[in-house]
Amino acid sequence: MPLRAKVASSVSRTAAALSRAAGRGDGSVIGGWIGLKIDPDLLAHLSAGRAIALVSGTNGKTTTTRLAAAAVGVLGRVATNSFGANMPSGHTSALAKAGSTPYAVLEVDEHYLAQVLEATEPHVVALLNLSRDQLDRAKEVAMMAQLWRAALVRHTDVRVVANADDPMVVWAATPPADPARGINPPHVTWFSAGQRWHDDSWVCPECGSTIQRSGDQWWCSGCPLRRPEPQWIVEDEGVLDPTGAWHKVSLQLPGKVNLGNAATALAVAAEFGVRPVDAVSRLGIVTSVAGRYAQVDKDGRNIRLLLAKNPASWLEAFDMADEAPTLLSINARDPDGLDTSWLFDVDFAPLRGRQVLITGDRAYDLAVRLDVNDVPFQHVRTFDDAIRSVPPGRLEVIANYTAFQDIRAELDRVN
Numbered sequence: 001m002p003l004r005a006k007v008a009s010s011v012s013r014t015a016a017a018l019s020r021a022a023g024r025g026d027g028s029v030i031g032g033w034i035g036l037k038i039d040p041d042l043l044a045h046l047s048a049g050r051a052i053a054l055v056s057g058t059n060g061k062t063t064t065t066r067l068a069a070a071a072v073g074v075l076g077r078v079a080t081n082s083f084g085a086n087m088p089s090g091h092t093s094a095l096a097k098a099g100s101t102p103y104a105v106l107e108v109d110e111h112y113l114a115q116v117l118e119a120t121e122p123h124v125v126a127l128l129n130l131s132r133d134q135l136d137r138a139k140e141v142a143m144m145a146q147l148w149r150a151a152l153v154r155h156t157d158v159r160v161v162a163n164a165d166d167p168m169v170v171w172a173a174t175p176p177a178d179p180a181r182g183i184n185p186p187h188v189t190w191f192s193a194g195q196r197w198h199d200d201s202w203v204c205p206e207c208g209s210t211i212q213r214s215g216d217q218w219w220c221s222g223c224p225l226r227r228p229e230p231q232w233i234v235e236d237e238g239v240l241d242p243t244g245a246w247h248k249v250s251l252q253l254p255g256k257v258n259l260g261n262a263a264t265a266l267a268v269a270a271e272f273g274v275r276p277v278d279a280v281s282r283l284g285i286v287t288s289v290a291g292r293y294a295q296v297d298k299d300g301r302n303i304r305l306l307l308a309k310n311p312a313s314w315l316e317a318f319d320m321a322d323e324a325p326t327l328l329s330i331n332a333r334d335p336d337g338l339d340t341s342w343l344f345d346v347d348f349a350p351l352r353g354r355q356v357l358i359t360g361d362r363a364y365d366l367a368v369r370l371d372v373n374d375v376p377f378q379h380v381r382t383f384d385d386a387i388r389s390v391p392p393g394r395l396e397v398i399a400n401y402t403a404f405q406d407i408r409a410e411l412d413r414v415n
Helices: 003-021 030-038 042-047 061-072 088-098 110-120 141-153 167-173 256-271 276-283 311-320 341-345 363-372 383-388 401-410
Strands: 051-056 078-080 103-108 124-127 159-163 187-192 211-214 217-220 232-235 238-240 246-248 295-298 301-307 326-329 356-359 393-399
Touching: 003 030, 003 042, 003 088, 030 042, 030 088, 042 088, 042 110, 051 061, 051 110, 051 256, 061 078, 061 103, 061 256, 061 276, 078 088, 088 103, 088 110, 103 110, 110 141, 124 167, 124 256, 141 167, 159 167, 159 256, 187 256, 232 256, 238 256, 246 276, 256 276, 256 311, 301 311, 301 401, 311 393, 326 401, 341 363, 356 363, 356 383, 383 401, 393 401
Parallel strands: 051 103, 051 124, 078 103, 124 159, 159 187, 187 232, 301 393, 326 356, 326 393
Antiparallel strands: 211 217, 232 238, 238 246, 295 301
């Protein structure tokens, strides 16, 4: 690397280490931020010489990245932003901290995918899903799909692993060829993990006609856009690979959605030449991801943490949670988005019949929503009050981003 980049990388690692030592966080943002101030091209310099995979989407990025890093690890050391810092500062910090590695698997915020594509020149990009998120500042879903599509037009040599079940992702991953300009469509490998949340993909992004569905299939009623045939498929408790071989996947992570994340991870690893039979056993070593799914015993309660930040992820969280007392925590700070109206897009009916507690900065907004949904609840002011309010045994905790981090801090930043 140029001397300036070497200095910036060294300062980045030092700043991150000082942040961790001072108890101000894991250093996954501040180190990269300072490094990029010294050398704005530091991410590109740190990416050079590595085979890189990028993982992006509205939901499931952090978990899929952790699983993919475990699978690619069959080949050698892998740099990854394992704590979910998914903007260029986080990528820079992760690569600087890892030192020289042949591989990197990086989670990328969907807004930053085009920028990170330019800087890292990845071997493969995984596109998971697109749905509404942070309504007061995030782009509309079709607009985000358009940004992805435009980015892939400029990088047609990158290999793409994409979700065949999400019409927005399929459209974004298949920009039209333009032989006159030397533009060919990217090579796409499709995976299928199902799509339970349909409310952001009823309208075709190509022509504006309605999307029709029957079973696993979907198609546009007004143009040729339709579900492609997937090569990687979740089936029963395992994954079918492109050869038709079935691999049992034994995860320590809950929910069918994580089987889909595992299928994506296997597909990403295969793009590096990793055989599924070699990778699948490594997926089972992942127990929690930056606190997500972590289980902690405290005062006779087994507390499990689930992160849910938008309607699609709340739907999946209800599927993962046991029939047990459940604490819901909602904040509306800057990382969460300040608008809580999205709560009315979530059906809380699955919580009926269990003890429900609510807390957080915007607990009263949640209270109104639960009342509309006829879900009885109890308001508690603190996490400790919640623990004291439930009997010994399992306590499920479902929280949006900063509320999740608050509770994670109460549990000594469990990972």
